[in-house]
Amino acid sequence: MGKSIVLMFTIILVTPGCHIRNKENRESRYTTIVKLAIKDQKVSSEWIEALRTRESGAYLDSLADSTRPISEEELAWYKLIASIAGDLNLIRDSLNVPFNDIAIADTIYILLGYHGSDDGFTYQNQTICFDLTALYDNYGSAHDITNGDRMMRLMSHEFTHLLAKKWMKKNKYEVPKNHFAADTAFRKHILWEMWYEGFGVYRSMSSKWFPKGDSLSPATQKVLGELSPVFVEKVLLMDTTKVLTTDQKRWIQENVSDGPFRQKYAALPIGIWLALEARGNDENLSEWVNRGPDGILGLAKKHLTGEHKKKFDEVFHDRYNF
Structure with missing residues (x-):
């Protein structure tokens, strides 16, 4: 310096x-x-x-x-x-x-x-x-x-x-303080971080990440293609594992919203999906604010594509059908 x-x-x-x-x-x-x-x-x-x-x-x-x-x-x-x-x-x-x-x-x-x-x-x-x-x-x-x-x-x-x-x-929504202590607290914390940081990233993304009309740029699609399988794998592990180990929790927590921008496996895709939802009108995002952290997987279910969506829907077929 x-x-x-x-x-x-x-x-x-x-x-x-x-x-x-x-x-x-x-x-x-x-x-x-x-x-x-x-x-x-x-x-x-x-x-x-x-x-x-x-x-x-x-x-x-x-x-x-x-x-x-x-x-x-x-x-x-x-x-x-x-x-x-x-x-x-x-x-x-x-x-x-x-x-x-x-x-x-x-x-x-x-x-x-x-x-x-x-x-x-x-x-x-x-x-x-x-x-x-x-x-x-x-x-x-x-x-x-x-x-x-x-x-x-x-x-x-x-x-x-x-x-x-x-x-x-x-809305009296409390974030668990010691979220590694219990699996229910951990899951609640991760969903909160996805929601909280996803909306933040929506505001800090530069214009290159936003869709033109209904289409994302090839570069944005490429990053989504890299992050979507990580998102799906970690969310499914969190949802389907009865008792998560400390190592599993650390792996799920890693890069939810920290680390290099392009490696934020949850916050960046959610920011991009919110941009697709908004379509230039932020009033369209009120639904996803009001659903809170518990609804963020519904946003993922709506915007995941291909094999990632198929894998996600197999677990969440009867949930998050907004």
């Missing part, structure tokens, strides 16, 4: 919607507050708390005690996010469409830190977090011409997670 910059203060950038206009000169009632969670070369207590459920206690203690200036590359990502965060205000209503009457508070926060594991995640109910180190490691320089659009997609992805959290609260 390149040169470091010493910041002697906490930066808070407020980007109120009433001050931000898009090309159509629209205004928004929403506000986004960008906060840099680094002061005097240390991360803030808020950043530590945001990572509390994502990192080990020992790692967080070490991070809280460590001192490091923000690098030029990380600062560039901060500046990029700060420069476009207000644009999120202008698309919030459209992002909200599949969730109907689910709404997030008018003011949300984007918290920026460093040295976590994931490039983006949410904290509580109004905060989107981005790790500046991970953004640089995963996507290179913030000055790359593709990264402005990518950052908007990533913000849309995480905002969708805030909406999903609100849906879960309204």
